[in-house]
Amino acid sequence: MRFEDKIKRLQKIIFGYGSCAIAFSGGVDSTFLLKIASLVLPKSKLLAVTADSPTYPPEELRQAKEIARRLKIRHAVIKTKELKDRRFSSNPVNRCYFCKKELFSKMHHLASKYRITCVVDASNLSDAEDFRPGSIARKELNVRSPLVEAGFTKDDIRRLSRRLGLYTWNKPNLACLASRIPYGQEISVRLLKRIHTAENYLKKMGFRQVRLRHYGSLCRIEVGNGEIYRLFKKRERIVDRLKELGYNYITADLEGYRVGSLNEVIRNE
Numbered sequence: 001m002r003f004e005d006k007i008k009r010l011q012k013i014i015f016g017y018g019s020c021a022i023a024f025s026g027g028v029d030s031t032f033l034l035k036i037a038s039l040v041l042p043k044s045k046l047l048a049v050t051a052d053s054p055t056y057p058p059e060e061l062r063q064a065k066e067i068a069r070r071l072k073i074r075h076a077v078i079k080t081k082e083l084k085d086r087r088f089s090s091n092p093v094n095r096c097y098f099c100k101k102e103l104f105s106k107m108h109h110l111a112s113k114y115r116i117t118c119v120v121d122a123s124n125l126s127d128a129e130d131f132r133p134g135s136i137a138r139k140e141l142n143v144r145s146p147l148v149e150a151g152f153t154k155d156d157i158r159r160l161s162r163r164l165g166l167y168t169w170n171k172p173n174l175a176c177l178a179s180r181i182p183y184g185q186e187i188s189v190r191l192l193k194r195i196h197t198a199e200n201y202l203k204k205m206g207f208r209q210v211r212l213r214h215y216g217s218l219c220r221i222e223v224g225n226g227e228i229y230r231l232f233k234k235r236e237r238i239v240d241r242l243k244e245l246g247y248n249y250i251t252a253d254l255e256g257y258r259v260g261s262l263n264e265v266i267r268n269e
Helices: 003-017 028-040 058-071 095-113 125-129 134-140 154-163 189-204 225-233 235-244 261-267
Strands: 020-023 046-052 075-079 210-215 218-223 249-252
Touching (some): 003 028, 028 046, 028 058, 028 154, 046 095, 075 095, 095 134, 189 218, 189 235, 225 235, 235 249
Parallel strands (some): 046 075, 218 249
């Protein structure tokens, strides 16, 4: 399908909803979707919904609020409590299912309150390349994914976001902090804060795409392929700081950052 045809198809799909509540993280995909929806539907028919949770960095919530304000879209922030659910916090392979089920259930409640007919998310075709049990909750709760229906990939979204003047067009990929913890290891607020502090330190050193994978007293750092050499140049400072945070062994992944690296164990079984 030609790029222009994808855009027209996306607009037609969203227009057909009449109104929609959009799961809005402030990332590349959901910002693009919210922008397109604002060009198709009256703003009175739109609601951006952002989850406030320890599993997401607080600065992302601040950015989501700012983007919604700039776009002049009604914005609701809901507190999710997945960490109080043992089915999530015990960190099983399908933990994302329980997180998404709570989010989408609360979104349906909000949609009903605001008389909005449809709940949507910003999943796209590129997401199918990774293991995503949250997609089961999406299907069970009848959440629509217009970017998938219109045939959009991540590259498509970045390309058109740039054309639309969205500063998120080249924003690094975002994933919840729980994705840094191998399945089976308990997830806690304290551990999530530790991981967030470590990643923030690396970002302040100038690394754009960062993941710190947690393995007890050992951590594995992923940065973009073009940044690995610089990571080694700054290793002494990095080691000192991460040891302060409780890591005894600090390692670097020579493959660099890649989506869902913790899921490679599942894919290789």
